[in-house]
Amino acid sequence: MNSNPLSSVASFLSGRLLLEEELPFSLPDSSVDILQGITSRNHSFYCSRCGNDREERFAFFPCARCGTSCPYCRHCLMMGRISGCSRLIRWTGPEPPVEGDGTLQWSGRLSEGQLAASVAVKKAVQEKGECLIWAVCGAGKTEVLFQGVEEALLSGKRACIATPRTDVVLELAPRLQRVFPGIRVTALYGGSPDRHVYSPLVVSTTHQLFRFLEAFDVMIVDEVDAFPYSYDASLQFATQKARKPESSLIYLTATPNEAWQEECRSGKRPFVKIPARFHRQPLPVPVMTWCGRWRRAIEKGKLPPVVKEWTLQRLKDGKQALLFFPHIDLMEQALPLFQAFHPHVEAVHAEDLKRKEKVTLMREKKLALLLSTTILERGVTFPNIDVAVIGAEDDVFTESALVQIAGRAGRSAEFPDGEVRLFHFGRTRAMMKAVDHIRQMNKEGLEKGWLDR
Amino acid sequence: MSLCLLCEEETNRQMTWRQFFTLVELPLLCGKCLQPFERITGECCRLCSRPLAVLDASFSIDGVCHDCVRWEKESLYKGVLSGNVSLYMYNEAMKAFIARFKYRGDYLLAKAFAEEVRQAARKIPHDMVVPVPLSEERLRERGFNQAEALAREAGMKPVNVLERSHAEKQSKKSREERLRGAQVFRLKENSSVHRKTILLIDDIYTTGATVRYIAYVLKQAGAAGVTSLTLARGQGREREAVLEE
Numbered sequence: 264m265n266s267n268p269l270s271s272v273a274s275f276l277s278g279r280l281l282l283e284e285e286l287p288f289s290l291p292d293s294s295v296d297i298l299q300g301i302t303s304r305n306h307s308f309y310c311s312r313c314g315n316d317r318e319e320r321f322a323f324f325p326c327a328r329c330g331t332s333c334p335y336c337r338h339c340l341m342m343g344r345i346s347g348c349s350r351l352i353r354w355t356g357p358e359p360p361v362e363g364d365g366t367l368q369w370s371g372r373l374s375e376g377q378l379a380a381s382v383a384v385k386k387a388v389q390e391k392g393e394c395l396i397w398a399v400c401g402a403g404k405t406e407v408l409f410q411g412v413e414e415a416l417l418s419g420k421r422a423c424i425a426t427p428r429t430d431v432v433l434e435l436a437p438r439l440q441r442v443f444p445g446i447r448v449t450a451l452y453g454g455s456p457d458r459h460v461y462s463p464l465v466v467s468t469t470h471q472l473f474r475f476l477e478a479f480d481v482m483i484v485d486e487v488d489a490f491p492y493s494y495d496a497s498l499q500f501a502t503q504k505a506r507k508p509e510s511s512l513i514y515l516t517a518t519p520n521e522a523w524q525e526e527c528r529s530g531k532r533p534f535v536k537i538p539a540r541f542h543r544q545p546l547p548v549p550v551m552t553w554c555g556r557w558r559r560a561i562e563k564g565k566l567p568p569v570v571k572e573w574t575l576q577r578l579k580d581g582k583q584a585l586l587f588f589p590h591i592d593l594m595e596q597a598l599p600l601f602q603a604f605h606p607h608v609e610a611v612h613a614e615d616l617k618r619k620e621k622v623t624l625m626r627e628k629k630l631a632l633l634l635s636t637t638i639l640e641r642g643v644t645f646p647n648i649d650v651a652v653i654g655a656e657d658d659v660f661t662e663s664a665l666v667q668i669a670g671r672a673g674r675s676a677e678f679p680d681g682e683v684r685l686f687h688f689g690r691t692r693a694m695m696k697a698v699d700h701i702r703q704m705n706k707e708g709l710e711k712g713w714l715d716r
Numbered sequence: 717m718s719l720c721l722l723c724e725e726e727t728n729r730q731m732t733w734r735q736f737f738t739l740v741e742l743p744l745l746c747g748k749c750l751q752p753f754e755r756i757t758g759e760c761c762r763l764c765s766r767p768l769a770v771l772d773a774s775f776s777i778d779g780v781c782h783d784c785v786r787w788e789k790e791s792l793y794k795g796v797l798s799g800n801v802s803l804y805m806y807n808e809a810m811k812a813f814i815a816r817f818k819y820r821g822d823y824l825l826a827k828a829f830a831e832e833v834r835q836a837a838r839k840i841p842h843d844m845v846v847p848v849p850l851s852e853e854r855l856r857e858r859g860f861n862q863a864e865a866l867a868r869e870a871g872m873k874p875v876n877v878l879e880r881s882h883a884e885k886q887s888k889k890s891r892e893e894r895l896r897g898a899q900v901f902r903l904k905e906n907s908s909v910h911r912k913t914i915l916l917i918d919d920i921y922t923t924g925a926t927v928r929y930i931a932y933v934l935k936q937a938g939a940a941g942v943t944s945l946t947l948a949r950g951q952g953r954e955r956e957a958v959l960e961e
Contacts, residue, residue, distance in 0.1 A: 284857075319719060324823030324865070327855045337822060344821040346859065 274461035276354035278421070278478025280312060280504075282343050283350045285474075287459070294356030300349030301334050311351050312473050313339035314500035338497060339473055341453075353476050358421075361463045364445030365416020367409055376537035376713050377407050383535040384411030384513055388420070388481050393512045395487075395527065398537035399546060399704050400517045400670025405435065407537070408483060409442060411513070416446060416463055420480035423465045425472055425502060427492045429453070431485065431642055436466040469498040475505035482506040483513045488520050488663050489641060517670060518663030518700075539708030543715045544679035546701050547672045549665065551694060554686040557654055561597050570653060570686055577649055578605055578631055584649045585625075586634045587668055589657035594634050597653070601632055610634035640667040647678035655685035655694055665697035720746035721828050722813075744828050752809035756802055756949060763788075764800045764924055766949060787928060796931040798941045801840060802921050802949030803832055810948045814919055818862040826865035829947060833870035833917075840943050842915035845872040846934070848926055849901070851882035866947060867917045874917065877907035878930065901930050903937045910938040915945060922950035 272291055280298070283290060298311050301321075309316045315338035326333035329348035336345045345351070373381055380396045387394040388411045398404050408424070415422045424439075426432060429452040436450035443464060449457040451467035465479075469492050484492070484502055492498045506512065519527065526532035540546065554567040566574070577584045586601075588594035591612045601608045607630045609621045618638070625633045626645055633639075637659055650672045652660060660668075665685070672681025685694055708714040720727045727746040743750070759768045761781035768776050775782040788794050804810050817825040837845070847863035855861055867874040879902045903909065914934055916927055921944065931942040 322822075322824040324821075324860050325868075326859050327861070328859055333859070335821070335823070337824065340816070340820050340822055344859070 270359055273354060273356055274359040275459055276352065277356075277358050277461065278354070278475055278505075280351050280353050280476035281474060282345065283352055285343060286352065290352065294354060296353045296355050298351040298353065299347075300345040300351055301336060301347045308334050308336075310336035310339060310345055312336070312342070312345050313497045314504070315339065315497060342470070342473060359461060361416070361419050361421070361446075363447065363463070365413060365443060365463065366445055367413040367442055368444055369406075369409055369442040371406060373406060374403065374537075374539070374541045374543070374713065375711070376539050376708075377403055377541065380407040380535045380537050381410050383533075384408060385414050387411065387511045387513055388414045391480075391509050391511050393514075393533060395514045395516070395519065395523065395532055395534035396537070397519055397527070397534050398515065398517060399540060399708075400667060401540040401542075401546075401674050402517075402537040403541040404485070404515050405438060407515075408513075411481070411483075412439070412443070412464065415481045415511075416443065421463050421465075421478060422481035422483065423467060423472075423475075423479040423505065424483045424485060425467050425469045425505075426485035427469050427489045427498075428486075428642065429468055432466050432468055434642075439464060439466060469501060472498075472501040472505040475501075477504075477507045479506045479510060481511045481513070483515065485515045486641065487514045488516045488518050488523075493520065518666045520663065536707065538704040538706075538711065539713035540673075540679075542676035542679050543713065544673065544676075545705040545708065545714055545716065547669060547681050547683045548701050548705070549669050549683040549685050549694075549698055551655070551685045551687060551690060551698070553688070554653070555688060557686065557688055558593065561593055561600070564596075564600065566597070566600050567686065570651070573651060573684060573686075574601065574604060574632065582649055583625065583628060583630065583645065583647065584632050584651060585639065585645065585671055586632060587640070587650070587652045587660075588634060588636060589654045589659045591636055593654070594636060598634060601634065605631045608632045608634070611638065612636045613638045637664055637668075639671075640664050643671065644674050645671065646675040647681070648672060649682040649684070651684045651686060653686050655687040656689045656691045660691075660693060662693045662696040662700060665694060666700050669697065669701055718744070720744070720749055721825055722746075722749040752807070753813075754805040754807050754809075756805060762799070763797070764921065764949075765802050767805070770951075783924060787924060793928045793932060796935050796942065797924075797928050798943045800921055800924065800927060800944040800946065801836055802946045803829065803836060804948050806920055806922075806948040806950045814862075814948060818858070818919060821859055823860055823865055826862070826869040830866075830869040830871070833866055833945070833947065834872075836945055837870060837872060837915060840915055840945060842913050842943065844877075844909065844912040845874045845915050845917060846877055846909075846930075847874045848916065848918040848930060849876060849878045849880045851880045851900075853882045863918045866919060872915075872917075875907075877904055877909055878902065878933070879904050899929060899933065901933050903933060908937075909934050911940050913940045914942045916942055918944060918946045920948040920950060921946040 300311055302309050307316050307318055308321045315336050320338045321334050322337055323332045323334055333347040383394050384407060396407060412422055432450050432452050436448055440448040446464060447462040448464045449460050449462040451457060451465060451471040527534045552569055554569050557567045560567050594610050598610045609630055611618050611621045622643060624630050650668060652668060669683040672683050673679045718727045721744050725746050727743045756767055760766060761768060761784055762779045763784040766781045777785055816822045845867050847861055847867050850861045864874050881900050916930060927944040934942050
């Protein structure tokens with residue numbers, strides 16, 4: 264912390280929107296604005312922190328503080344209750360000066376695709392513009408940001424990289440800290456120790472952005488199409504609220520939704536596409552295989568013969584495989600059937616307390632097979648695996664889910680091949696679109712000369 | 717149409733005609749959220765309703781658990797509490813539930829088990845309902861008293877006859893100090909519990925210290941009897957754990 268008491272208050276409050284109770288000091292007499300926690304807007308309540316205005320997400324309690332039946336927001340409750348008598352504090356004084364040297368210290372080389380995107384990011388930073396980076400799984404998205412972030416830091420701007428998941432924050436923050444050693448990079452997630460630190464480069468979960476207001480000159484949103492960001496309008500609100508009115512907005516994804524893809528095609532949305540992986544090998548194209556009534560088979564304690572055969576082949580070859588299931592219940596019923604083939608088989612899902620340990624075991628090659636729900640569709644990288652989806656026709660496997668799942672195979676330069684198999688009981692539009700999407704990317708990569716074969 | 721208080725999913729996908737015509741109360745939690753909660757059943761300690769099945773046989777004497785036997789040996793606290801009824805085990809699900817209800821302040825959750833609290837209270841003879849109080853300081857911080865909220869949402873008329881001083885955490889003291897040490901509870905001025913049969917309400921019973929301290933104060937003030945009712949019951953493992961507000 265800075266030695267000047269006023270400037271440490273400024274660095275604590277600047278760009279934030281905090282509950283009075285969240286301040287570790289008493290409320291400053293000047294340079295702050297006080298916002299009412301909940302206001303009424305056209306006959307409905309409105310939460311000043313998360314923007315919730317849905318009637319069913321407010322409740323009342325007999326409040327000991329204000330003595331009334333006080334409304335409170337149930338939507339952002341887990342970040343500290345905002346009620347009718349809560350006060351939100353924002354800093355109106357000058358921003359604290361940026362400290363440190365934001366020079367990039369990185370000697371790696373960008374692929375041609377990465378370079379094109381990197382130029383676009385830098386331009387968006389300079390011009391306070393908007394840009395979508397549409398980069399295939401394994402393109403090397405993070406490196407694409409380096410020069411743009413450097414540009415922002417060197418011109419005294421404040422940048423934020425927001426991602427839906429804590430795992431990604433924890434992985435990304437140290438990587439950025441290594442290449443920007445002259446400044447402090449903060450990592451924000453629920454319970455993070457960096458909560459009260461001011462820094463010019465923030466890596467945050469989208470949830471934590473609720474605590475910011477007009478803070479960032481550059482806002483980078485990773486995996487815009489991913490749950491919960493795509494699904495929860497309040498997270499989109501949080502992202503907008505956290506950036507300055509005049510600021511750059513950069514989106515990253517491998518799988519823009521249909522509306523965005525259409526906007527890209529019709530020229531309404533500025534974007535750069537990286538259709539090729541950094542290792543210059545094409546994306547594995549999924550193969551569709553009909554597997555009959557797989558659900559009924561599993562319920563009867565059997566695997567569909569094609570699935571069994573596929574699995575035994577991987578085990579025989581000693582190649583690790585990741586198998587996706589549409590639902591936890593079915594996955595758990597199937598688990599013993601796979602364990603009968605091999606002792607080292609595990610299953611993971613979203614609420615699994617041992618998720619991290621199991622993923623680590625898989626990475627250390629101590630598991631032969633890992634069964635998973637869609638929770639592992641993104642972010643995780645195992646160097647040399649085959650991938651199968653059992654029941655690919657299920658609604659949970661959207662085009663983007665399948666593209667992401669297929670993107671788990673062939674990630675490393677050493678093992679750029681991997682088989683992706685979609686076992687199904689009837690082809691869906693999503694399956695065919697996912698296959699087309701991947702083929703199209705490979706075609707574009709080849710046309711640009713960014714693929715070796 | 718009713719949404720689960722915890723996950724916001726529909727609680728009742730098919731409403732039956734019977735529900736439609738008789739206006740049966742719809743469930744407040746969906747089946748999936750409700751499933752991990754563990755209702756206390758089977759043989760329990762006669763005094764504190766701790767399940768005896770999970771305890772080693774040597775930890776209970778004559779249907780009374782070891783902890784209660786110890787309490788009943790203390791001259792100050794012997795017999796002050798007629799008994800305790802707890803509804804659910806303090807397992808992971810209940811821990812998360814209480815954290816959200818009490819620490820995050822989601823008052824609405826007081827309704828989730830209100831019907832069960834109401835039914836349990838009906839079986840306990842009483843003519844006055846008293847919630848375990850919070851200190852002034854804690855009450856202002858939280859905005860509501862969770863014990864009072866549980867009572868009120870279960871349709872009771874809780875009376876705040878007690879005060880609690882903001883003392884250091886009980887966990888910092890030894891058992892002996894706690895037993896003999898400063899009482900943090902007092903009867904409020906102008907309150908009377910004389911000859912009242914009291915039902916004391918709290919969110920969780922852990923060591924049994926809170927309810928016994930209070931029962932002692934109430935008995936000293938002339939209460940005829942004190943029985944406590946709590947939503948949750950801590951497991952044996954943490955029986956010397958923190959006595960928290």
